[in-house]
Amino acid sequence: MYLPKLEQFHKYKEMDEGVLGIFETPEAIMHAAEKAKEKDYKGFDCILPYPVHGIDEAMGTPRSGLPWITFFAGIFGCTIGILFQYLTHAYDWPLNISGKSLNAWFAYVPIIFELTVFSAGIYTVATLCFLSGIPKATRRILHPDLTSHRFGLWIPKSAKGYNESEVVSFVKGLGGSEVTVVKPENQK
Amino acid sequence: MSLAQAVRDKLDIPDLVTGGKSLKDVTVDIAKPNEDFPTKLWWNTFLLVLTITLIDVAIIGYLFYEGLYLLGINNPVGWGFFVVNFVFWIGIGHAGTLISAVLFLFRQGWRTGINRAAEAMTIFAVLVAASNLILHVGRPWLGFWLFPYPNERGPLWVNFRSPLIWDTFAVSTYLSISMVFWYLGLIPDLATLRDRATETWRKNLYNVLAFGWVGSARAWSHLEIVSMILAALSTPLVLSVHTIVSFDFAVSILPGWHTTIFPPYFVAGAIFSGFAMVVTLMVIAREVFNLKNYITMKHLDNMNKIMMVTGLIVGLAYGTEFFIAWYSGNEYEVFAFWNRAFGPYGWAYFIMISCNVLSPQVFWFRKLRYNIPVMFVASLVVNVGMWFERFVIMMTLNRDFLPSSWAMYTPTLFDYAMLIGTFGIFFTLFLLWCRIMPVIAIAEVKTVMPQKEGAHH
Numbered sequence: 001m002y003l004p005k006l007e008q009f010h011k012y013k014e015m016d017e018g019v020l021g022i023f024e025t026p027e028a029i030m031h032a033a034e035k036a037k038e039k040d041y042k043g044f045d046c047i048l049p050y051p052v053h054g055i056d057e058a059m060g061t062p063r064s065g066l067p068w069i070t071f072f073a074g075i076f077g078c079t080i081g082i083l084f085q086y087l088t089h090a091y092d093w094p095l096n097i098s099g100k101s102l103n104a105w106f107a108y109v110p111i112i113f114e115l116t117v118f119s120a121g122i123y124t125v126a127t128l129c130f131l132s133g134i135p136k137a138t139r140r141i142l143h144p145d146l147t148s149h150r151f152g153l154w155i156p157k158s159a160k161g162y163n164e165s166e167v168v169s170f171v172k173g174l175g176g177s178e179v180t181v182v183k184p185e186n187q188k
Numbered sequence: 189m190s191l192a193q194a195v196r197d198k199l200d201i202p203d204l205v206t207g208g209k210s211l212k213d214v215t216v217d218i219a220k221p222n223e224d225f226p227t228k229l230w231w232n233t234f235l236l237v238l239t240i241t242l243i244d245v246a247i248i249g250y251l252f253y254e255g256l257y258l259l260g261i262n263n264p265v266g267w268g269f270f271v272v273n274f275v276f277w278i279g280i281g282h283a284g285t286l287i288s289a290v291l292f293l294f295r296q297g298w299r300t301g302i303n304r305a306a307e308a309m310t311i312f313a314v315l316v317a318a319s320n321l322i323l324h325v326g327r328p329w330l331g332f333w334l335f336p337y338p339n340e341r342g343p344l345w346v347n348f349r350s351p352l353i354w355d356t357f358a359v360s361t362y363l364s365i366s367m368v369f370w371y372l373g374l375i376p377d378l379a380t381l382r383d384r385a386t387e388t389w390r391k392n393l394y395n396v397l398a399f400g401w402v403g404s405a406r407a408w409s410h411l412e413i414v415s416m417i418l419a420a421l422s423t424p425l426v427l428s429v430h431t432i433v434s435f436d437f438a439v440s441i442l443p444g445w446h447t448t449i450f451p452p453y454f455v456a457g458a459i460f461s462g463f464a465m466v467v468t469l470m471v472i473a474r475e476v477f478n479l480k481n482y483i484t485m486k487h488l489d490n491m492n493k494i495m496m497v498t499g500l501i502v503g504l505a506y507g508t509e510f511f512i513a514w515y516s517g518n519e520y521e522v523f524a525f526w527n528r529a530f531g532p533y534g535w536a537y538f539i540m541i542s543c544n545v546l547s548p549q550v551f552w553f554r555k556l557r558y559n560i561p562v563m564f565v566a567s568l569v570v571n572v573g574m575w576f577e578r579f580v581i582m583m584t585l586n587r588d589f590l591p592s593s594w595a596m597y598t599p600t601l602f603d604y605a606m607l608i609g610t611f612g613i614f615f616t617l618f619l620l621w622c623r624i625m626p627v628i629a630i631a632e633v634k635t636v637m638p639q640k641e642g643a644h645h
Contacts, residue, residue, distance in 0.1 A: 089349075097347075110357070
């Protein structure tokens with residue numbers, strides 16, 4: 001049976017201290033991600049200007065678990081829609097319209113549908129914002145080209161077996177064109 | 189040459205981005221209109237539409253100081269231009285969602301060139317539509333009565349079985365989901381603009397707008413899934429909104445309105461007019477912002493084909509209405525349609541037929557589908573026709589069951605001012621948006637370029 005797993009809700013981790021390698025092509029970043037996974041640098045990340053196909057498998061990140069949120073939020077919205085209309089029309093303020101049943105539920109369907117969609121959409125996006133660490137306007141930008149045409153490999157200091165000089169030479173060995181050691185005190 | 193490119197060449201599939209652009213070129217080209225100082229043309233157009241908007245706002249103020257008697261509405265024609273405009277604009281909005289959601293689910297790569305502008309068009313069109321909806325109630329300051337809320341008047345709730353309340357829920361859900369979908373897609377592109385900004389004020393502005401997006405692969409993986417989810421949610425949503433708008437009419441017992449064909453007929457009409465508006469805007473945008481490599485003739489060709497197909501569907505619906513009116517043997521129904529075509533508003537009916545059914549037939553010819561002036565004129569004509577379609581439907585009210593209660597509807601200057609004002613508001617918002625945010629989805633266009641692929645294939 002397909003059940004949600006905690007690691008599917010992987011979170012964005014702040015990039016405060018670690019090593020950043022910059023690559024020129026999507027092939028290079030894909031290769032780098034595979035090697036970093038082999039090296040088992042826990043919590044490493046790639047910075048991409050657009051979603052590169054297949055990078056999740058290369059990095060070993062599981063598929064996002066957000067559809068689960070959509071599913072349960074949809075059920076929640078649907079329930080609210082049914083209950084709210086039923087309770088207001090049949091109990092709190094019963095209105096006899098053309099002698100129809102007080103619980104003429106066919107007419108509730110449009111609003112039930114709208115509330116289901118609304119709730120599913122909004123809760124999913126809220127969870128996405130939480131997991132991606134947005135909005136946060138004061139975040140440091142590691143390199144301006146990373147949102148345009150270059151690709152970054154980020155290995156944080158918190159990674160297991162992190163050794164600065166070793167990581168720098170590892171990233172250089174992968175063909176990283178620029179390798180920077182990022183420290184909190186360098187922050188602009 | 190990559191294998192994928194070789195296959196495309198062999199199958200003669202046109203590139204979605206022409207001109208041999210690199211990833212960096214894409215960023216530079218698309219960000220250019222946002223970074224340069226606006227041209228004279230932009231300023232002139234903007235000032236013109238802004239003036240129209242301001243005049244419209246003043247007139248709206250006067251209208252509510254005096255009352256709705258200034259409009260041409262009367263008894264029996266209680267629904268005038270406001271509702272015509274509402275249905276027209278909400279229809280325009282549908283193409284945006286269709287392009288961004290339905291074409292996304294069908295994995296149509298060509299949507300990436302046009303989806304951003306189409307989504308923005310949706311938002312502004314729905315805002316304009318919603319403003320008409322609120323204004324037509326006459327006392328817009330009490331508009332919140334449409335929402336269920338705990339109030340001090342005892343157990344008093346809105347009537348959830350009323351199509352007008354369905355409208356409120358449908359339009360507000362549609363607006364919020366479309367806005368979220370649109371903005372979510374914009375975040376990575378705003379981050380691109382932030383990182384390219386040189387002036388401090390610009391950097392600060394985009395820093396706030398971009399929400400602190402860095403482009404982490406973990407965030408991208410969530411974002412991609414959410415785009416898919418929102419597309420899957422918006423697709424039935426877009427069908428439901430215009431279906432519910434059609435219920436405003438179809439749930440009544442008026443001949444000519446009380447028909448089951450209304451929901452699909454309204455949805456097809458919405459897509460039809462929406463695509464016409466997208467073509468109008470894209471033809472201008474690619475020219476003005478020099479984006480011919482991103483909004484290619486292939487894009488326009490595809491949109492023209494959709495316009496033609498939906499035009500045919502709408503034409504079929506017009507025919508079916510007449511056939512069913514005759515076939516039902518209901519004399520009121522027969523009269524309603526006879527009156528539509530040959531009654532006092534017959535001229536509007538024939539404008540509608542010639543604009544909506546005849547004009548898109550030019551797109552049967554490949555040469556004309558690839559001809560910019562032809563498609564531009566056709567798209568404008570279709571929009572005129574679709575406005576008249578809603579006008580014709582509304583004018584069904586002028587002759588109902590009893591000849592003693594028949595009356596004509598003559599729009600006043602205020603009606604026309606409101607109509608022109610909707611265009612003013614729409615284009616003011618659209619022009620402002622073009623300057624601040626990228627007209628084309630930068631990140632998404634990059635995913636359909638030949639050099640996008642990684643090693644995993």
